[in-house]
Amino acid sequence: MLKQCEGSHAVAATVALCRPEVICAYPISPQTHIVEGLSEMVRDGTLQNCEFINVESEFAAMSVAIGSSATGARSYTATASQGLLFMAEAVWNASGLGLPIVMTLANRAIGAPINIWNDHTDAMSMRDAGWLQLFAENNQEAADLHIQAFRLAEELSLPIMVCMDGFILTHAYEGVDIPTQAQVDAYLPPYEPRQVLDPREPVSIGAMVGPEAFTEVRYLAHAKQMQALKLIPQLAEEFQAQFGRDSGGLIRTYRTEDAETVVVALGSVLGTIKNTIDDLREEGRKIGVLGITSFRPFPTAAIGEAVRYCERVVVVEKSFAVGVGGIVSRDVRTAMREHPHPIYAVIAGLGGRAITKDSLRQLFLTVMDDKLEALTFLDLDWNAVNRELERERITRRSGPIAENLLRDLGVVAARVG
Amino acid sequence: MMFQVRIHGRGGQGCVTGAEMLSIAAFLEGKHAQAFPSFGSERTGAPVVAFCRISDREIRLREPIMQPDGLIIQDPTLLHQVDVFSGLRPDGFVLINSKKNFDDLGLSERFGGWHHAHLCTVPATEIAMEHIGRPLPNAILLAGFAAMSGAVSLDSVHAAIRDKFSGKVASGNISAASAAYDFVKKEKEDYDRAEAM
Numbered sequence: 001m002l003k004q005c006e007g008s009h010a011v012a013a014t015v016a017l018c019r020p021e022v023i024c025a026y027p028i029s030p031q032t033h034i035v036e037g038l039s040e041m042v043r044d045g046t047l048q049n050c051e052f053i054n055v056e057s058e059f060a061a062m063s064v065a066i067g068s069s070a071t072g073a074r075s076y077t078a079t080a081s082q083g084l085l086f087m088a089e090a091v092w093n094a095s096g097l098g099l100p101i102v103m104t105l106a107n108r109a110i111g112a113p114i115n116i117w118n119d120h121t122d123a124m125s126m127r128d129a130g131w132l133q134l135f136a137e138n139n140q141e142a143a144d145l146h147i148q149a150f151r152l153a154e155e156l157s158l159p160i161m162v163c164m165d166g167f168i169l170t171h172a173y174e175g176v177d178i179p180t181q182a183q184v185d186a187y188l189p190p191y192e193p194r195q196v197l198d199p200r201e202p203v204s205i206g207a208m209v210g211p212e213a214f215t216e217v218r219y220l221a222h223a224k225q226m227q228a229l230k231l232i233p234q235l236a237e238e239f240q241a242q243f244g245r246d247s248g249g250l251i252r253t254y255r256t257e258d259a260e261t262v263v264v265a266l267g268s269v270l271g272t273i274k275n276t277i278d279d280l281r282e283e284g285r286k287i288g289v290l291g292i293t294s295f296r297p298f299p300t301a302a303i304g305e306a307v308r309y310c311e312r313v314v315v316v317e318k319s320f321a322v323g324v325g326g327i328v329s330r331d332v333r334t335a336m337r338e339h340p341h342p343i344y345a346v347i348a349g350l351g352g353r354a355i356t357k358d359s360l361r362q363l364f365l366t367v368m369d370d371k372l373e374a375l376t377f378l379d380l381d382w383n384a385v386n387r388e389l390e391r392e393r394i395t396r397r398s399g400p401i402a403e404n405l406l407r408d409l410g411v412v413a414a415r416v417g
Numbered sequence: 418m419m420f421q422v423r424i425h426g427r428g429g430q431g432c433v434t435g436a437e438m439l440s441i442a443a444f445l446e447g448k449h450a451q452a453f454p455s456f457g458s459e460r461t462g463a464p465v466v467a468f469c470r471i472s473d474r475e476i477r478l479r480e481p482i483m484q485p486d487g488l489i490i491q492d493p494t495l496l497h498q499v500d501v502f503s504g505l506r507p508d509g510f511v512l513i514n515s516k517k518n519f520d521d522l523g524l525s526e527r528f529g530g531w532h533h534a535h536l537c538t539v540p541a542t543e544i545a546m547e548h549i550g551r552p553l554p555n556a557i558l559l560a561g562f563a564a565m566s567g568a569v570s571l572d573s574v575h576a577a578i579r580d581k582f583s584g585k586v587a588s589g590n591i592s593a594a595s596a597a598y599d600f601v602k603k604e605k606e607d608y609d610r611a612e613a614m
Contacts, residue, residue, distance in 0.1 A: 004441045004445075004450060004580075006437070138477075167453070167454070168453070168479055171453060171454055172451060172452065172453040173436075173437045173440045173441070173450070173451065173453070174449075174450070175444055175449065175450070268479050269479065270477075271477030271478060271479050272477065272480055274477050275477055275478050354480050354481050355479075356481075357478065357480055
């Protein structure tokens with residue numbers, strides 16, 4: 001039923017329809033409303049046959065998910081930011097062991113400086129951890145991707161992170177069609193594990209593996225993600241047949257048919273980019289956008305094909321690798337190996353800075369004239385940066401950078417006296 | 418057509434809930450609506466902002482509302498602290514929680530050439546104390562804004578209140594909303610009549 005509700009509640013309601021048997025979570029903004037919603041549904045009996053386990057940390061959350069998944073229970077958790085970092089070791093274990101845990105990541109920046117707002121640094125910090133990573137453009141897709149994620153994870157026996165932009169999506173009220181239990185049941189069969197800890201048929205999971213087989217185990221993880229490249233579009237097609245909605249898949253293109261310039265992005269910023277592109281198209285500019293839904297596995301072939309005939313690619317990304325530059329753009333460049341065009345990395349929206357249509361328009365006009373630097377920081381306050389660099393040049397004890405910048409900007413910071 | 422509303426308040430006044438209820442009211446009228454909070458530090462008493470977009474088409478835009486068609490100011494002391502009118506579209510709607518009118522608030526000069534019926538005030542805190550017993554002006558201002566702008570109907574505001582609250586809180590807010598709706602409707606009609614003369 002179409003309902004005007006908060007993104008977090010739409011996800012909680014949809015996850016509940018997926019009949020999870022164990023939910024373990026530790027609250028952290030901006031993920032909290034999701035697990036709060038689920039805990040209420042377990043308590044009031046809306047969600048039956050499910051154990052909600054309050055854990056003492058994110059490390060425990062993922063460890064419990066590993067344990068419960070290994071016993072054959074459909075397991076779910078959610079986290080964000082530092083929470084993901086705190087569970088990092090267990091995150092790698094979940095994928096290494098091949099356990100189909102589904103986790104919502106309410107994307108948030110990573111400190112220091114501490115910042116609770118949205119960017120993609122948390123997801124990117126775990127991009128190589130062996131999990132599949134799916135990114136939602138809006139709350140409908142966030143809800144839909146969870147249904148597909150349980151099915152996909154269990155068919156592959158691999159864990160999946162469903163990434164949705166913190167606050168921008170988790171705290172946004174918009175219309176979301178929450179499916180019926182019968183619809184979800186018809187799409188998502190009960191979990192049939194490939195491996196299960198069962199006292200009646202004892203096995204061990206998690207053996208130490210030496211040089212004799214470690215490469216092969218890792219390769220098989222890669223081979224499974226390559227299988228996912230075929231499976232993801234199939235499951236999206238089946239999803240459309242069952243739910244009547246085009247949701248998920250590897251990538252999504254918008255007005256790219258004859259585009260000379262193709263913008264690439266992930267997540268909720270795609271909406272603002274599409275509006276900007278509509279305006280530019282009305283002015284006769286040949287520009288389109290490619291949204292990456294599946295970041296892991298990375299749809300190298302699909303992206304390569306989609307940008308094959310354009311003249312330039314600009315990747316708008318909400319995180320970056322300090323000391324190098326763009327992260328998404330490096331992967332996109334790999335996809336363009338056969339047909340290389342100029343590619344620009346634009347770092348935008350860090351720590352919740354709004355990505356506005358005006359700024360995007362200026363950016364796209366500049367890039368269409370090929371006047372952009374290979375690495376650009378959107379709306380960077382050069383005055384603030386240069387002032388701090390100058391302070392450090394002339395003063396040895398220049399003080400903490402974050403506090404200096406806030407003081408320069410006239411923002412009340414943690415300064416005492 | 419997109420109609421964009423920005424709500425300024427202080428942490429604890431229900432600024433975000435107000436935007437969410439406006440989106441629910443619009444949704445119930447078959448429109449697309451998107452409500453979201455500002456992403457600043459939210460503490461009790463600190464200035465906060467929430468946004469609501471209403472449209473006949475799917476809303477894809479995710480930027481904050483920088484050029485609102487309507488403003489709801491939940492606390493008049495914000496007028497001296499925050500640039501609440503920033504980016505407001507010419508002749509846009511402004512509703513302020515105050516016992517004073519625009520002239521007495523010293524705002525007439527800022528809004529020269531505006532339709533006076535677009536510039537209303539309502540004593541929302543007093544109405545809240547009377548009907549709810551707590552100084553929660555959000556649903557009241559929403560109803561006043563509905564009367565002033567016609568963005569949504571009073572029935573839809575009532576339905577949005579029932580969606581968010583239950584029991585005595587809901588019924589108190591509903592009667593308060595009706596009172597505010599009538600108050601602003603009359604105020605607007607008075608201004609319209611004065612302008613027509």
